[in-house]
Amino acid sequence: METISINTRSKVYDRLDLEYLVYEKNDDGLLLICTAYINEKAYATSFTINFNELNDLIAKITEFYQMDVYDLIIDNLFNTQTNISEVDFVKETGDVASLTNYSFAHYNNALVA
Numbered sequence: 001m002e003t004i005s006i007n008t009r010s011k012v013y014d015r016l017d018l019e020y021l022v023y024e025k026n027d028d029g030l031l032l033i034c035t036a037y038i039n040e041k042a043y044a045t046s047f048t049i050n051f052n053e054l055n056d057l058i059a060k061i062t063e064f065y066q067m068d069v070y071d072l073i074i075d076n077l078f079n080t081q082t083n084i085s086e087v088d089f090v091k092e093t094g095d096v097a098s099l100t101n102y103s104f105a106h107y108n109n110a111l112v113a
Contacts, residue, residue: 017096
């Protein structure tokens with residue numbers, strides 16, 4: 001798998017497999033580590049997301065897993081005493097969360113895989 005640096009938030013990705021969410025205490029955003037699929041080719045990448053985008057992702061991830069992941073994400077990221085915290089989707093749920101036809105340009109356009 002290749003690694004890419006994606007500098008456009010308007011691109012629509014065929015699929016995003018969400019692997020980790022990382023939060024640094026008192027920061028105003030989070031780091032999303034994922035695999036982005038473009039034309040059926042996988043790329044390891046990361047995005048900085050804001051809290052509005054986090055809320056959208058929580059809704060889409062909840063739909064993907066067919067369970068409420070809000071508490072899992074909030075407890076692991078914000079209700080800890082560590083300076084840097086993370087959610088490892090594979091460790092916590094047994095699978096990555098996949099979003100299809102996703103773009104960060106518009107918050108409500110992801111379809112669950």
